[in-house]
Amino acid sequence: MLPICDICAKTGVLCGACETKLDKGELTPLDVELSGILYNLGSGEIGFEKAIDTGDNVIIITQKEAVGKVIGKGGKNLKTLSKKLGKKVQVIGTGKLAELIDDFMAPTRIIGVNTVYKPDGSTIQKVRISKMEKDKLNIEVGTMQNLIHSLTGDNVEIMFE
Template identity: 30%
Template sequence: MKIPLDYLCVKSGLLCNRCQSLVDSGEVDSFEVKVMQALLELEETQFKELKDSTYYKAIKVNDLLILLVGSGPSMTIQKWIKVAKALQDKLHMKVRIVEKTNNIKNSAIQLLSPARVLGVNTVWLPDGSVQYVIRVSKSERKLLPADSNILESALSKIHDTRVKIRVE
């Protein structure tokens, strides 16, 4: 798996100057080193298909860990689900894997699954900024993988913009 840090640094847990500066600058969070270690272990032992995939970022919101990844040609949604389950066992927290995309609707569909996204509205605020409102059916509220506030925070971090989830 392609990762932003050196393989040797991640496997050993001792970071070289370049990797340490990435962590110190905040480009890579310190908990992400453990996540990358777990992913590399899974690649070696169970999931050889991870070799062609790319790790971009891990976002931790409360007890939910969201991984932004790019899929290799041999990775399917079912394999990513198995990887997420294996990571949950290793890291002892809920894990969701989201394909990195600039489209908020696609990210929301992946993150909120199995709940269906009815649509995404763009709200232009008076200060000139944009807020996205993701609409979910009231009957599917119980299917959300986490509290809507946690999911809003995660989507906001992924896309670096304000996101609201409205249950209607």
């Protein structure tokens, strides 16, 4: 399922309902553009939930089962998306927090994720990564922490050991 209706994705012209979503900020121009591209690539069979532009990359959030469809056979769809958007594209499936963090960090290997309980009752997810893996991160640490928080509502702290 796409963030906009199939007719809007197919024609490239937003209907009143989709235009309202865009005006309210429920959709971004990137969501609209990506919906059109994916609709054409998959004849309406490929969907996603949200697209996030981090500056250098575009992150596509989709259901775990749909990741393969978005990527395409041999990465064909991913290459097309990257070319049309002019940025590196990363596809992440929604699921458990640990899986989401693991997908965000790829290809960086995570040592562990620990839940820290603070005196005020709040929690922080501490993601431990080897210092030697720091250069493999595709996205700046602060940006990644903010993205994970905005998607899950969990406070995340990335640390290197």
